[in-house]
Amino acid sequence: MPTLEAFVKAGASARLESVLPTNSIAAWTSLMTGVNPGKHGVFTFVRPSGTPFQTQVTNSTCIRFPTICETLTSAGLRSCVVDMPPFYPPFEINGVMLGGMGALGPRVFSYPREVATTLMEKIGGYADDVAWMEYQGREPELVDRLVGLTENRFRVAEVIVDEQPFDLLCVVFVAADRLQHPFCRDLLEGGPHYATARKLYVALDEVLGRFLGQIDTTQTDVLIVSDHGFRPISKLVSVNQLLTKAGLMHSKWTERLAGRALHLALRLPESLQGRFFKFLEQARWGSQRRLLPGSAAYSDIADTVNVNLVGRESTGWVPDSEYEQMRDTVAAALTGFRDPATGAAPVKRALKREDYFHGPFASEAPDLVLEFEDAYAYSGEVGSALWGWRWLQGVHSRDGIIACLGPHFRQGAQASAVSILDVAPTVLSLLGVAPPADVDGRIADELLARPVPPERRPAPGPPQPRDEPKAYSEEEEARIKERLRGLGYVE
Numbered sequence: 001m002p003t004l005e006a007f008v009k010a011g012a013s014a015r016l017e018s019v020l021p022t023n024s025i026a027a028w029t030s031l032m033t034g035v036n037p038g039k040h041g042v043f044t045f046v047r048p049s050g051t052p053f054q055t056q057v058t059n060s061t062c063i064r065f066p067t068i069c070e071t072l073t074s075a076g077l078r079s080c081v082v083d084m085p086p087f088y089p090p091f092e093i094n095g096v097m098l099g100g101m102g103a104l105g106p107r108v109f110s111y112p113r114e115v116a117t118t119l120m121e122k123i124g125g126y127a128d129d130v131a132w133m134e135y136q137g138r139e140p141e142l143v144d145r146l147v148g149l150t151e152n153r154f155r156v157a158e159v160i161v162d163e164q165p166f167d168l169l170c171v172v173f174v175a176a177d178r179l180q181h182p183f184c185r186d187l188l189e190g191g192p193h194y195a196t197a198r199k200l201y202v203a204l205d206e207v208l209g210r211f212l213g214q215i216d217t218t219q220t221d222v223l224i225v226s227d228h229g230f231r232p233i234s235k236l237v238s239v240n241q242l243l244t245k246a247g248l249m250h251s252k253w254t255e256r257l258a259g260r261a262l263h264l265a266l267r268l269p270e271s272l273q274g275r276f277f278k279f280l281e282q283a284r285w286g287s288q289r290r291l292l293p294g295s296a297a298y299s300d301i302a303d304t305v306n307v308n309l310v311g312r313e314s315t316g317w318v319p320d321s322e323y324e325q326m327r328d329t330v331a332a333a334l335t336g337f338r339d340p341a342t343g344a345a346p347v348k349r350a351l352k353r354e355d356y357f358h359g360p361f362a363s364e365a366p367d368l369v370l371e372f373e374d375a376y377a378y379s380g381e382v383g384s385a386l387w388g389w390r391w392l393q394g395v396h397s398r399d400g401i402i403a404c405l406g407p408h409f410r411q412g413a414q415a416s417a418v419s420i421l422d423v424a425p426t427v428l429s430l431l432g433v434a435p436p437a438d439v440d441g442r443i444a445d446e447l448l449a450r451p452v453p454p455e456r457r458p459a460p461g462p463p464q465p466r467d468e469p470k471a472y473s474e475e476e477e478a479r480i481k482e483r484l485r486g487l488g489y490v491e
């Protein structure tokens, strides 16, 4: 990627450390607010409903801290945000917002509404996200769709910016994520799909070149940021299986049945495996996954475990007085597990929520957040403690990238690490706006040539009163979950 390489060399760059759990919705919300999930309230793609294995989809009403766009709105500045994953349904700002995840659900995907019509007239619409899980055996088609999605996002930005001026333009390109899940190892090791996958990176680099061709970087600051990095994996760790083995979880989805289903899935022709996994999840979520009495803990959200607590879960089994001890027991059972083939400990850490999250919504965080050793990743399955799927070669890592070029950035500066929470205060400072008072991040001075004093202060507090998060209707919920499964975000 010669254009990206030249950009990084010329500007200021650093490793960008993402949040836990490392999923796009928590990470982008943290990036766009500058606070940890305990303060903005978005932890994962789905959130607990009170009944285990019947989660609700997270949406933009769950964000309970002002985003960069809202702070800019309070300061009288305009922003345009395209395809930001947690921003669906889009909400009112001074500017334009196009919903994230390729307009995930059936609602209007643009704010203001008429932008959707303009896009339809001028470039044929807003391309859909690509459910990579369903493309096993059709690899070239997956890459073509992703190149098309990348091209569409560039053109969307071009159309909107042509019509009106903005102080901040923010475009998310999700394609590399959709490709690295199935091709991560091939890309790193020059594996069988390397040449096919490479096409997307050529396209991304070209799009970056076209952006930079229209921007005068002596006048305008440009930041390239990721919500997370990637790491190659070879085995999936079935957390619910480990809980079942330890006698901490009992479910209707019996080990024998689930084991057979998993075995069958992995023996199917490759082109059917992804669809079969989706089918298994649907059956499981619909009726099979029910906690039976005597269950102390369960995992219905990736990278997390909850205690089955009396008074909080409808199936509650563990009284408040045993909560602390139960978290220790669960953590010990998971971190004590060894891969029989290598002796490695796949679950590196099981963090208690208060050890990582802080703020008014920290009590909504999962009871334990899991971190995995290299080569291992989370699975919600039951039936086999460890398993592998050839079509899942990579998962998110906490190490991403920030690279910046423009009048305010130090040329050729390389800093060691910047937190994803530092992006919002830094971006606001570049626009001369003071960040909200209780922001967690800081201005990344090490990347800047000189500090920019705030000229404008936003109106105090969130621009609009924040209601309680709103759930989707049952129909919308089902439709969106189906989409999220195809993207590998919901088990």
Ligand SMILES: [Zn+2]
Pocket (backbone or CB within 6 Å): 024, 177, 178, 181, 396
């Ligand atoms: Zn991903």
